[in-house]
Each structure stands twice: as C-alpha cells, then as structure tokens.
Amino acid sequence: MAAALELFSTRDAEDVSIDDVASAAGASRALVYHYFGGKQELYVAALRSAAEQLESRLRPHEGGRPLDELASGLKRYFDFVEEHAAGFAALLRGGPANRAGEVGEIVDGVRRRLFRLIQKQMRVEEPSPVLRTTLRSWIASVETAGLDWLEHRDVERPTLEKMLVDHMVALLGVAARYDGDVAGLLERLA
Amino acid sequence: MAAALELFSTRDAEDVSIDDVASAAGASRALVYHYFGGKQELYVAALRSAAEQLESRLRPHEGGRPLDELASGLKRYFDFVEEHAAGFAALLRGGPANRAGEVGEIVDGVRRRLFRLIQKQMRVEEPSPVLRTTLRSWIASVETAGLDWLEHRDVERPTLEKMLVDHMVALLGVAARYDGDVAGLLERLA
Numbered sequence: 001m002a003a004a005l006e007l008f009s010t011r012d013a014e015d016v017s018i019d020d021v022a023s024a025a026g027a028s029r030a031l032v033y034h035y036f037g038g039k040q041e042l043y044v045a046a047l048r049s050a051a052e053q054l055e056s057r058l059r060p061h062e063g064g065r066p067l068d069e070l071a072s073g074l075k076r077y078f079d080f081v082e083e084h085a086a087g088f089a090a091l092l093r094g095g096p097a098n099r100a101g102e103v104g105e106i107v108d109g110v111r112r113r114l115f116r117l118i119q120k121q122m123r124v125e126e127p128s129p130v131l132r133t134t135l136r137s138w139i140a141s142v143e144t145a146g147l148d149w150l151e152h153r154d155v156e157r158p159t160l161e162k163m164l165v166d167h168m169v170a171l172l173g174v175a176a177r178y179d180g181d182v183a184g185l186l187e188r189l190a
Numbered sequence: 191m192a193a194a195l196e197l198f199s200t201r202d203a204e205d206v207s208i209d210d211v212a213s214a215a216g217a218s219r220a221l222v223y224h225y226f227g228g229k230q231e232l233y234v235a236a237l238r239s240a241a242e243q244l245e246s247r248l249r250p251h252e253g254g255r256p257l258d259e260l261a262s263g264l265k266r267y268f269d270f271v272e273e274h275a276a277g278f279a280a281l282l283r284g285g286p287a288n289r290a291g292e293v294g295e296i297v298d299g300v301r302r303r304l305f306r307l308i309q310k311q312m313r314v315e316e317p318s319p320v321l322r323t324t325l326r327s328w329i330a331s332v333e334t335a336g337l338d339w340l341e342h343r344d345v346e347r348p349t350l351e352k353m354l355v356d357h358m359v360a361l362l363g364v365a366a367r368y369d370g371d372v373a374g375l376l377e378r379l380a
Contacts, residue, residue, distance in 0.1 A: 129344040130353070133335050137357070140334035141327035148326050154319040163320070163368055167327070170360035178353055 004046045009084035013043050044102045050087065051110045054080050058117060066121045066189050067165060073117075074142070074161045081146040082157075089150050092143055114139055122185060130179035134171050141167060194236045199274035203233050234292045240277065241300050244270050248307060256311045256379050257355060263307075264332070264351045271336040272347075279340050282333055304329055312375060320369035324361050331357060 003025035007016045018039055022029045036042040057076045060069050081088050091107065118135055119127055127135065142164055149160055169189075176183035193215035197206045208229055212219045226232040247266045250259050271278050281297065308325055309317055317325065332354055339350055359379075366373035 129342060132342070133338050133345060133350065133353075136334050136338050137331035140330040144326050144330035145323050148323050152319060152322070155323060159368060160323065163323075163364060166364040166367070167361060170364050171357060174353060174356040174360050177356070178349060 001045065001049055004042050005049055008043060008046045009050070009087040011086050012090050013087070016043075018042070044106070047087075047091070047103060047106050050084060051106050054110065055113055055117075058114070060117070060121055066123070067169070069121050070118070070168060071161065071165050073121075074164055077142070078146065078149070078157055078161060081150065085150050089147060092147055111136075111139055122189065124185065128179050128181050130175050131182050131185070134175040134182070138168050138171055191235065191239055194232050195239055198233060198236045199240070199277040201276050202280050203277070206233075208232070234296070237277075237281070237293060237296050240274060241296050244300065245303055245307075248304070250307070250311055256313070257359070259311050260308070260358060261351065261355050263311075264354055267332070268336065268339070268347055268351060271340065275340050279337060282337055301326075301329055312379065314375065318369050318371050320365050321372050321375070324365040324372070328358050328361055 004016075004021045007020055007024060016039075018029055018032050021042060022032045025032070032042070036045055054077070057080060058073050061072065064072070091103075115135055118139070124131065145160060145164060149155065149157070155163075169186075172182055172186050172189070176186050194206075194211045197210055197214055206229075208219055208222050211232060212222045215222070222232065226235055244267070247270060248263050251262065254262070281293075305325055308329075314321065335350060335354060339345065339347070345353075359376075362372055362376050362379070366376050
C-alpha cells in the first residue's frame with residue numbers, strides 16, 4: 001500500500017502500472033492482483049489511504065486560537081500537497097468523469113470532513129446558510145490555490161498560507177454583512 | 191444535440207440512455223449511434239455544447255464598470271447553473287476519475303476562459319502570481335457556491351450573487367496587501 005501510494009503521489013495514475021507497484025513493493029504482480037483486484041481498485045485504495053493520512057494530520061492540536069489553528073492546519077495541508085504533488089494535481093484537475101464512482105465519493109468525503117473540522121475549530125454548532133456557503137467556498141479556493149501553487153510555485157508557500165488565512169477572515173467579513181450570526185463569530189475570532 | 195443537452199442537464203448522466211435521447215429527439219436509436227458513436231461520446235458532445243453556450247452568454251456587454259460587469263456575468267452564470275442543474279451538479283461534484291479524459295479538458299478549458307474573461311474585464315495584461323491565485327480561487331469558490339446553492343437553495347440567488355461580488359472585492363483587498371499591482375487595480379475598480 002505504501003509503495004502504491006508513493007507511486008500514485010509522484011506520477012500520473014496513467015503512468016503507474018501494476019508491475020511498477022509490484023516491483024516497488026518487492027512483491028509479485030500476481031500478489032498485487034490477488035490483494036487489490038486491479039489497477040483501478042489499487043488506485044482507490046491508495047486514495048483512501050491518502051485521504052485518511054491527510055485527515056489525521058489535520059486533526060487539530062487543541063487549545064489554540066481558531067485562526068492560529070487554521071494557519072497551522074494550512075501548513076500541514078500544504079505539506080501534504082507538496083508530498084503528493086502529482087497525485088493531488090491529477091485528482092483535482094478537471095471535472096469528474098465518473099462522479100458516482102468511489103473516487104468522487106472519497107474526494108467529497110474529505111471536503112465534508114474538512115468542513116466539519118473547521119466548523120468545530122470555530123466552535124459553530126449549526127452553520128447558517130451564509131456561513132456554510134462561505135466555508136465551502138473557502139475550502140474550494142484552498143484546493144485551487146494548492147493546484148495553482150503546484151503548477152507555478154512562484155509564490156512562497158508561507159506567503160500563500162498566510163494569504164489564505166487572510167482570505168478566510170475577509171470572506172467571513174463579507175458574510176457578516178449578510179448574517180448577524182457570522183458577525184458574532186467574527187468578533188469571537190478576532 | 192438539443193435533446194441530449196436537455197436530458198443531461200436535468201438528470202444524472204447515468205440515468206440517461208441512448209434510447210431516452212433518441213426518443214426525445216424523435217430519432218431512431220441507430221441514428222443516434224451513427225452520429226455520436228455511444229453514450230460517452232454523446233455526453234462529451236453535450237458537455238462541449240453546454241460549455242460553448244455558457245461562454246457565449248458570459249461574453250461581456252461592453253463598456254460597463256468592471257464590478258458591474260462581474261455582477262451581470264454572475265447573474266448569467268447562475269441562470270445557466272439553474273437551467274442545467276442536475277448536469278452541473280453531477281459534473282462538478284467529486285473529483286475527476288478520468289482527468290486525462292475529454293470531460294476534464296472541457297471543464298478546465300471553461301475555467302481558463304473564465305479566467306481570461308475576468309482578466310480582460312479588469313483590464314489586466316499579465317496577472318502577477320498573487321493576482322492569478324486570487325482570481326482562480328475566486329472562480330473555484332463561485333463554482334462551489336453554485337453547487338451549494340443547487341443542493342440547498344436556502345439563500346436567495348440575488349443575495350448570493352451580490353455576496354460573490356463582495357468576495358471578489360474582499361479577496362482583491364487581501365491580495366493588495368501582498369502585491370502593489372493589485373493595490374493599483376483595486377483603486378481603478380473602486
């Protein structure tokens with residue numbers, strides 16, 4: 001599994017063969033087929049393992065101020081993006097050809113759990129529609145900033161991470177103009 | 191083609207059969223196969239036609255202030271999202287199972303052309319890295335806001351559209367703190 005994850009992280013899935021995985025793992029092709037059934041299944045298993053890894057890394061260190069926790073979470077998110085560069089880029093570029101597939105489910109699952117994590121960090125019980133849209137938009141913009149960074153690497157990572165925290169504050173500032181609850185949240189965060 | 195687009199817009203692609211398309215178009219199943227070759231090809235053709243339709247609708251009415259043009263573009267974008275609800279949601283949810291495929295190419299092409307459209311509206315020749323990241327992030331957040339709106343419809347569309355214009359201004363405000371060129375752009379927009 002570790003070998004497969006490493007390969008899918010550093011190359012496009014299309015350029016990874018069962019033979020590559022078998023040889024990297026020091027196992028036979030037959031054994032890899034036996035355990036996983038095929039390349040698509042192997043990819044899905046690797047993706048699931050990557051998703052779990054990301055989520056366990058993002059589990060908050062307790063007790064910090066929410067915006068500090070956000071900054072430290074973003075740093076760990078970008079560490080992950082950098083380590084799994086090719087796989088991350090391949091996964092998130094374009095649109096899902098097969099959204100009913102397991103791949104789409106895994107990606108959506110990660111997004112939902114990131115949402116709940118941020119919601120928890122901000123001590124929000126039940127996000128209002130405006131706050132929900134705002135947080136989902138921010139998560140999407142972080143994903144895209146990650147993709148853009150992998151493609152260009154012409155902004156320093158610490159700068160980008162800081163800018164994304166500032167984005168969150170700015171977006172909550174907009175949301176506060178539409179929703180009094182968000183205004184209260186923003187005061188608590190400041 | 192119009193019949194296929196209509197079906198793919200209002201249902202999940204998996205629930206559309208060649209027979210459905212043939213019957214909606216008043217054509218034989220054999221004729222549909224003859225012209226398109228299969229369901230995947232038909233889906234790609236419908237998607238391409240939808241992308242062209244979206245882009246032609248977003249072509250700016252000339253001479254407005256950039257932020258007014260942005261607001262009017264967002265309105266037309268959400269008109270499109272609403273008309274093609276099921277197809278839009280199915281396309282953008284999840285991650286691409288087949289990003290090398292034509293579907294991913296079409297989605298990425300639309301994003302690239304929206305980027306250039308906004309860049310042109312803002313009279314920016316060559317966006318700096320900070321501005322590029324900011325605009326791409328904003329486009330991603332609009333897509334996600336569209337998806338969220340289709341799922342919940344608990345924010346009024348005009349409110350959401352206005353909030354997204356405010357997002358753009360707020361994000362440019364953040365970017366201006368990192369990049370003097372964006373500060374100049376923001377003054378021109380105000």
